[in-house]
Amino acid sequence: MLQALTLAEYEAQVARLIGLRLQAVRYYELPGEPGWNAHLNFDSLDYGLDLQGEDGRCFGLIWGQTFAQYDVAVLSHALLQELSSATFTDVSLESRWADVTGQVITTVMVSWQSGFEPDGAPYPEAVTLQLTSGQRIHVAALEFRDETGWIGMADHLSVFFDDRAAAAAGRPVASATFAS
Secondary structure, three states: OOOOOOHHHHHHHHHOOOOOEEEEEEEEEOOOOOOOOOOOOOEEEOOEEEEEEOOOOEEEEEEEOOOOOOEEEEEOOOHHHOOOOOEEEEOOOOOOHHHOOOOEEEEEEEEEEEOOOOOOOEEEEEEEEEEOOOOEEEEEOEEEEOOOEEEEOOOOEEEEOOHHHHHHOOOOOOOEEEEO
């Protein structure tokens, strides 16, 4: 269940991704919505994704409200337990995940941004996964809209498979790093 966490609890949860050997990835979408793969440089998700490890562990990344409305939440279970009306697709052999399935997450970085609440408390806008190959995958609470461009703090996740695509979307540099 999505719940409020302290900064230390969130960072401990994120650090649990380190060492996960990716076996499968599932994307969660709204039924009948345009596909997650409509863009050339990134994948666009209505809800989020699961990272399934070869050891049986599963982590769900979803837009949430752990610290602010529409941040990146990291759960220690599949999103199927959270969502009742979503459809999901195994993208392990699709998109750009086919090239990284079987690799291990070696480093996780969190991009903390100043919030818009009166207290300006930070929230996690993006989580970056670095793999054994050195490739980085950025998962950000950003949405691209044709009429306005990139919108932050979105009820949406975008997945970028390289630093250049993430930078083009204005994804900020990570401000906290956890490594194996």
